[in-house]
Amino acid sequence: MKKSAVYWLLLPGFVFLAAFMVIPIVLTIGSTFVQENAFTLDGYLHFFKDPYFLKILLTTLQVSVVTTLVCVVLGFPTAYYISRKAPRRKGILLALAIFPLLTSPVVRSFSWMIILGRKGLINNALVGLGLIDQPLDILYTPAAMMIGLTHLFLPLMIISLVGVLENIDQDLLKAAQSLGASRFTAFRRVVFPLAVPGLVIGAVLVFVGSLTAYTTPALLGGKQRVIATFLYQNAMTLNDWYLASVIAAIMIAITFIVVGVMNRMAKTLNPKG
Template sequence: MKKRYLYMLLMPGLLFLTLFMIFPLAATVGSTLFQNGQFTFSHYTQFLTDAYFLEILGTTLLVSFMTTIICVAIGFPVAYYISKLPPRGKSILLALAIFPLLTSSVVRSFSWMIVLGKNGLINNALMGIGLIQEPLSILYTPTAMIIGLVHLFLPLILITLVGVMENINHDLVEAAQSLGASRFSAFRKIVVPLSIPGLIIGSILVFVGSLTAYTTPALLGGKQRVISTFLYQNAITLNDWNAASAIATMMMIITFVVIAIMNKAAAKFNPKG
């Protein structure tokens, strides 16, 4: 086949993306910049000066950052452990890690409600052993959202990290040790920097996922709004599509900014990654 005909293979996908993604996105962003036919930033200034919106934005970013950090903190050692296992053990543990992804997030959120609620498992247990007198309010707080989101996104970071870590030649760790590095410093100076590419991709997936997640924050957050639930409220309940579009555009911008920052950081830690 001639080379130029090969481009034809791209056409169906390209057409689909243009029609159902690029156009709607452009329309969404475009609609936020005009009011009564006049070019204006008023939709944005209106939000960015609104204390209620800023609080929601702050909560969303906090929840997303905490989720990402906790996922990395839990995922990194687990991924390293899995990556060192023989193939059989590796596939069993990876399958177990991915298992939560196979259940609906609605079902999962409801089970967390049972666990975290006022009469839930945790409160009953803590009161039972006398550690607390009054039940803690965990459900319907940002903490509950973070717990639910960590549960949801941990597999993503595990998969990306295991993929990168199993490609690190074990000779490198042995070489570092032979040069005087302890196990820990060999891990810190060799395994960690070489895992940065996987860490960045995993973190971006978790962060963006948390930023845009709807079901989990809606069910576990109660009255506590995040951007995605706020967007839904504006669009469906208040029927204010212009406001909803502006919120959506801001979400996109935040996502791009965060990805850019993370890539910068990656380049610094691992210049040849």
């Protein structure tokens, strides 16, 4: 095949993405700056002045950031363990790790309701043990959303990290130790920086996933709104498509900013990654 002919293979995917993603996004974002045939920033000014909207935005960011951090903390040791195993074992462990992704978000959220509710497993156990008098409010709080989202997105973090960790030559750790580094220092100075690319990919996936998640926050968050549920409410219940578009544009902007910042951080931590 001629070299230029290879590019034709890209065409179907390119056309699909352009027609159904790039153009609609551009049109949606463009429409937020136009009202009654004139350029305007009213939609954004309105959004950022309203404390109710800002609180939703803040809650969403909080939930997303905490979920991402928890996924990093839980995912790194797990991924490191899996990456050190023989190929067969590794396959089995990875399959187990991605299992949550294979279940329906609705079913998964209902299970969490049973566990987290006022009469749920955790509260019953704590009250039964006499550790607390009144059941804790976990369900329908941001904490419940974080738990549900962590459960959902941890596999993405683990897969991204295993991908980079399994390619780190074990001799590098030995080399660092022979040069005087303790196991911990060798990990911090060698394994961690080399894992940064996977960490960034995992963090972006988890963060963006949490930011845009709908089902899990809708079912576990109760009256707590996040941007995605708020957007749905505006579009479908209140029929305010203009505000819905503004919210969508803000979500896209946040996503781009986060990806940009993370890549920046990755560059400083691992210049050759």
